Amino acid sequence: MSTAKKRQRDCDSRPVKLPDDASAGVLAKLAWAVAHPARVRIVRLLISREACVCGEIVAELPLAQSTVSQHLKILKESGLIQGEIDGPKVCYCINREMLSELKQLIAAL
Numbered sequence: 001m002s003t004a005k006k007r008q009r010d011c012d013s014r015p016v017k018l019p020d021d022a023s024a025g026v027l028a029k030l031a032w033a034v035a036h037p038a039r040v041r042i043v044r045l046l047i048s049r050e051a052c053v054c055g056e057i058v059a060e061l062p063l064a065q066s067t068v069s070q071h072l073k074i075l076k077e078s079g080l081i082q083g084e085i086d087g088p089k090v091c092y093c094i095n096r097e098m099l100s101e102l103k104q105l106i107a108a109l
Contacts, residue, residue: 027105030098033078038063039071046081046094053089 034040038061045060046052058068072092075081079098083090 023105023108026101027109029078030080030102030105033075033080034102036071036074038067039075042068042071042075043080043094043099046092047099051091051093053086053091055089057092 034043041061042057045057054065054069054072057072058065061068063071072081072083076083076092080095080102081092082095083092085091
């Protein structure tokens with residue numbers, strides 16, 4: 001038996017319901033937001049805390065403040081985190097609804 005035929009036989013050929021274009025777009029946006037190790041670390045940090053100001057996040061990462069700010073901007077634009085102005089600082093927290101949606105979309109893969 002050829003290798004290609006063996007692979008085809010071994011693959012599950014049951015029909016699969018594909019996600020609609022909207023959920024595929026949301027998944028792509030969220031996946032891109034966590035596609036960098038620094039952003040994954042930021043998300044993990046914010047999951048473990050109720051909230052953090054940017055300086056606290058910078059203190060946890062071996063990155064310049066401007067680099068951390070850029071990563072925070074990307075995460076905020078994706079909706080995975082939220083930022084609220086608290087005087088001269090911005091206080092960040094994880095958006096648990098979006099995190100749950102990301103988990104569901106990944107599970108649906």
